[in-house]
Amino acid sequence: MIRFEQVTKQYEKEAQTITAVRDVNLHIEQGEIFGIIGYSGAGKSTLLRMINGLELPSSGKIIVEGADVQTLAAKSLRAQRQKIGMIFQHFNLLWSRTVAQNIALALEVAKTPKDQIATRVTELIQLVGLQGREEAYPSQLSGGQKQRVGIARALANNPHILLADEATSALDPETTEAILALLSDINQKLGITIVFITHEMEVVKKLAHRVAVMEAGRVVETGDVLTIFQNPQQAITKRFVGEATTETDYELTLDELAHKYPQGQLWTLRFSQGEVEKPILASAMKLFNVDFSIIQGSISKTKEGAIGQLTVLVQTENLHDLTAVKTYIEAQDVKVQEVTQ
Amino acid sequence: MLGNIQWDKMIVAFGETLYMTVLAGVACFILGLGLGLLLYVTDRDGLYENKWANAVLTTVVNLFRAIPFIILIILLLPFTKTVVGTILGANAALPALIIGMSPFYARLVQVALREVDAGVIEAAKAMGASNWDIIWKVLIPESKPAWLGGLTSTVVSLVGFTAMAGVIGAGGLGNLAYLDGFQRGFEDVTFMATALILVLVFSFQWLGETVIASVDKRTQSQKQPQKIRKGLAIVLTGALALGTVVTFASQFKTSELETVTVGATAVPHAEILTAIKPLLAEQGIDLKIVEFQDYVLPNKALAAKELDANYFQHEPYLAQQIAEHGYDIESVAKIHIEPMGGYSQRYDDLNTLPQNATVLMSNAASDQSRILALLANAGLITLAEGVDATSATFTDITSNPKNLQFKYDIEAKLLPTAYQNDEADLIFINTNYALEAGLNPKTDSLVLEDGDSPYANIVVTRADNATEAKIQALVDALRSDTAKQFIDDKYQGAVLAVD
Numbered sequence: 001m002i003r004f005e006q007v008t009k010q011y012e013k014e015a016q017t018i019t020a021v022r023d024v025n026l027h028i029e030q031g032e033i034f035g036i037i038g039y040s041g042a043g044k045s046t047l048l049r050m051i052n053g054l055e056l057p058s059s060g061k062i063i064v065e066g067a068d069v070q071t072l073a074a075k076s077l078r079a080q081r082q083k084i085g086m087i088f089q090h091f092n093l094l095w096s097r098t099v100a101q102n103i104a105l106a107l108e109v110a111k112t113p114k115d116q117i118a119t120r121v122t123e124l125i126q127l128v129g130l131q132g133r134e135e136a137y138p139s140q141l142s143g144g145q146k147q148r149v150g151i152a153r154a155l156a157n158n159p160h161i162l163l164a165d166e167a168t169s170a171l172d173p174e175t176t177e178a179i180l181a182l183l184s185d186i187n188q189k190l191g192i193t194i195v196f197i198t199h200e201m202e203v204v205k206k207l208a209h210r211v212a213v214m215e216a217g218r219v220v221e222t223g224d225v226l227t228i229f230q231n232p233q234q235a236i237t238k239r240f241v242g243e244a245t246t247e248t249d250y251e252l253t254l255d256e257l258a259h260k261y262p263q264g265q266l267w268t269l270r271f272s273q274g275e276v277e278k279p280i281l282a283s284a285m286k287l288f289n290v291d292f293s294i295i296q297g298s299i300s301k302t303k304e305g306a307i308g309q310l311t312v313l314v315q316t317e318n319l320h321d322l323t324a325v326k327t328y329i330e331a332q333d334v335k336v337q338e339v340t341q
Numbered sequence: 342m343l344g345n346i347q348w349d350k351m352i353v354a355f356g357e358t359l360y361m362t363v364l365a366g367v368a369c370f371i372l373g374l375g376l377g378l379l380l381y382v383t384d385r386d387g388l389y390e391n392k393w394a395n396a397v398l399t400t401v402v403n404l405f406r407a408i409p410f411i412i413l414i415i416l417l418l419p420f421t422k423t424v425v426g427t428i429l430g431a432n433a434a435l436p437a438l439i440i441g442m443s444p445f446y447a448r449l450v451q452v453a454l455r456e457v458d459a460g461v462i463e464a465a466k467a468m469g470a471s472n473w474d475i476i477w478k479v480l481i482p483e484s485k486p487a488w489l490g491g492l493t494s495t496v497v498s499l500v501g502f503t504a505m506a507g508v509i510g511a512g513g514l515g516n517l518a519y520l521d522g523f524q525r526g527f528e529d530v531t532f533m534a535t536a537l538i539l540v541l542v543f544s545f546q547w548l549g550e551t552v553i554a555s556v557d558k559r560t561q562s563q564k565q566p567q568k569i570r571k572g573l574a575i576v577l578t579g580a581l582a583l584g585t586v587v588t589f590a591s592q593f594k595t596s597e598l599e600t601v602t603v604g605a606t607a608v609p610h611a612e613i614l615t616a617i618k619p620l621l622a623e624q625g626i627d628l629k630i631v632e633f634q635d636y637v638l639p640n641k642a643l644a645a646k647e648l649d650a651n652y653f654q655h656e657p658y659l660a661q662q663i664a665e666h667g668y669d670i671e672s673v674a675k676i677h678i679e680p681m682g683g684y685s686q687r688y689d690d691l692n693t694l695p696q697n698a699t700v701l702m703s704n705a706a707s708d709q710s711r712i713l714a715l716l717a718n719a720g721l722i723t724l725a726e727g728v729d730a731t732s733a734t735f736t737d738i739t740s741n742p743k744n745l746q747f748k749y750d751i752e753a754k755l756l757p758t759a760y761q762n763d764e765a766d767l768i769f770i771n772t773n774y775a776l777e778a779g780l781n782p783k784t785d786s787l788v789l790e791d792g793d794s795p796y797a798n799i800v801v802t803r804a805d806n807a808t809e810a811k812i813q814a815l816v817d818a819l820r821s822d823t824a825k826q827f828i829d830d831k832y833q834g835a836v837l838a839v840d
């Protein structure tokens with residue numbers, strides 16, 4: 001659907017070259033929700049904007065639905081863009097137009113006959129749940145409502161792809177939930193491929209099927225969301241995953257515990273889908289002569305299922321048992337990691 | 342208190358100012374919007390970025406903004422003549438008003454467009470909008486309050502500029518305030534014209550604000566103008582439009598009567614002409630008076646056949662203008678003189694002046710020639726052969742029996758003060774200043790210029806129409822007893838009819 005081949009983008013600025021995107025190879029499948037995460041300045045927006053030709057690569061190729069974006073003539077590029085919706089962090093609605101007129105703009109641009117515009121606008125208003133607000137101006141809407149207008153506008157011409165650049169960054173957590181749910185819904189109902197940018201792992205977790213992690217212009221890690229969460233490879237990815245599971249909150253406690261029970265060991269257990277529900281710790285306590293004290297635990301829901309993480313203090317008379325317990329637990333597909341003391 | 346106001350004149354002037362402002366405003370709006378858009382789209386990162394085009398446009402805009410309006414009017418005269426067909430009247434003011442103000446508005450439009458949210462433009466691009474769509478569906482609507490505000494400022498400035506257009510006989514309130522109010526000293530006229538200008542300015546300002554408030558949806562608390570305000574705005578717009586249309590129509594109204602169009606300066610020429618209007622009307626001739634603020638255009642307009650005659654100058658000036666411009670125009674009659682006179686607190690008669698008497702006069706060379714000729718005529722001095730009142734200088738004096746001591750280093754307008762302080766034996770004072778000092782030229786002067794003076798004011802026509810009957814009728818009327826009576830009553834000796 002969307003393929004990046006060895007894409008690099010550089011900006012020349014006052015005799016200085018900034019490489020915003022460097023040697024990126026990516027393949028985004030039809031119908032998937034693909035997240036791009038990275039810190040500010042990582043090159044996410046630049047990467048996204050190359051999909052609809054708002055930026056052109058300095059080298060490499062971007063193939064969207066079989067067409068090389070860079071070689072499209074102005075007119076075909078515009079036609080192509082009509083099939084790629086885009087939503088923005090700050091919504092970018094026209095203040096001078098009502099909700100209905102804002103949505104209609106996309107249709108006018110695509111030369112939709114007048115009589116069809118009204119019908120289509122009504123459909124879209126229903127899709128995003130803005131019935132009754134058609135005649136309101138953007139200044140009279142809440143952030144969440146504005147983004148709904150943005151989404152309706154982006155979907156007006158039945159696009160195959162929806163690009164979202166930090167679409168929820170300006171919204172409060174509850175509104176974010178609602179917008180993410182709407183996007184998921186749209187993906188399922190209409191089968192539209194969604195590519196979105198975020199700097200919050202929370203959003204990736206809730207929305208994405210697959211994710212790419214960007215750092216300094218490069219895509220440093222790609223994979224499906226579960227794998228990335230369970231088994232982050234790169235330091236930056238671990239940091240994002242850690243943030244999503246609020247690791248920092250209990251680092252102090254771990255130190256304290258290690259101090260208090262020098263004979264015990266601290267383990268972090270990572271469960272994936274399925275194992276969360278199994279009584280692994282209980283059976284281990286029955287089988288071996290060990291005690292588990294649960295120090296911290298969390299379960300996160302991702303799109304594909306739940307993943308859990310548990311930090312426990314293991315205490316036993318016999319140190320040999322520890323190895324056995326570890327082997328037992330790992331046999332259940334749960335990752336055990338000793339917390340170094 | 343308002344006794345000097347001629348309301349018909351005031352209303353016509355109001356109409357002219359409105360007409361010039363509205364027409365120029367509409368044209369500035371269209372031109373400025375186009376030019377402002379071009380400036381914006383060719384600018385860096387613009388839709389049609391073009392360094393060279395942008396540099397050229399910017400230069401042109403800055404250039405026209407830098408030219409003072411009054412100079413622009415003069416520079417554009419040939420252009421105006423070709424495009425409008427006349428260099429006189431309200432229509433002739435339009436090119437200068439439009440060319441002068443469009444660049445100003447273009448800049449305001451450019452600034453307005455720059456304020457459009459870049460994100461919104463990007464959203465439109467991402468939608469697949471063409472540049473044309475971006476301009477008409479995004480840029481213009483999204484910058485509407487700003488460019489409407491700019492238009493309001495432009496129109497208000499135009500009202501001010503129309504006053505300067507009086508130079509070319511464009512009429513209007515500013516011109517009336519200057520000619521009738523200031524030059525004739527009718528303060529009530531100045532006051533009323535100024536008040537009406539303010540009414541216009543506030544009307545446009547208020548209309549602009551009302552329209553902006555009703556289109557601006559940017560803030561949540563959209564304070565929509567109340568119904569009554571909207572209603573008022575519509576009525577006001579209607580009234581202004583009507584005034585414009587009526588004046589527009591009158592621009593093209595042709596009189597049934599035979600007309601004679603005469604260019605004149607305000608005082609006393611236009612006043613004298615106004616006084617004889619009824620005389621000509623009796624003969625079926627409509628006298629149209631075009632008032633001028635300067636001394637160059639009346640001859641230019643006459644030569645260009647825009648006037649049938651003019652009445653503002655004296656012979657020496659006419660001769661100099663013909664020499665400079667090669668006009669085929671000539672004097673047909675002397676009408677009046679604003680005589681130069683000699684006054685004294687010490688003596689009653691020129692002949693009683695003592696030896697070595699002091700003679701004080703203005704520092705203007707032409708005044709000095711006139712005075713020397715006057716003294717020679719009175720037999721006090723002798724001038725060299727061939728010099729006359731247009732050319733005599735102190736070195737031309739061949740004999741000075743009384744050994745008169747000339748002092749000529751004083752501003753003409755200070756002469757009355759010098760007279761009051763009794764600073765010389767004989768003091769020459771221009772009549773208008775003599776009147777200010779409470780002197781009566783006819784009875785108080787020891788010596789006074791008469792109609793033979795080359796400084797008599799003349800009616801000038803072209804060679805090709807000098808003999809037309811209506812010109813003859815004009816001259817007859819100006820030399821009639823009615824005219825003489827008027828001059829005597831009105832000017833009390835400051836102006837003398839030539840016999």
Ligand SMILES: Nc1ncnc2c1ncn2[C@@H]1O[C@H](COP(=O)(O)OP(=O)(O)OP(=O)(O)O)[C@@H](O)[C@H]1O
Pocket residue numbers: 011012013018019020038039040041042043044045046047199
């Ligand atoms: N038009 C441009 N001209 C010059 N440099 C640019 C331009 N656009 C982006 N850059 C630079 O490219 C780099 C990547 O920018 P980009 O906007 O893609 O980052 P981002 O990951 O989207 O960051 P953020 O989370 O802050 O939006 C940054 O260093 C930025 O300064």
Ligand SMILES: [Mg+2]
Pocket residue numbers: 044045046165
């Ligand atoms: Mg960004």
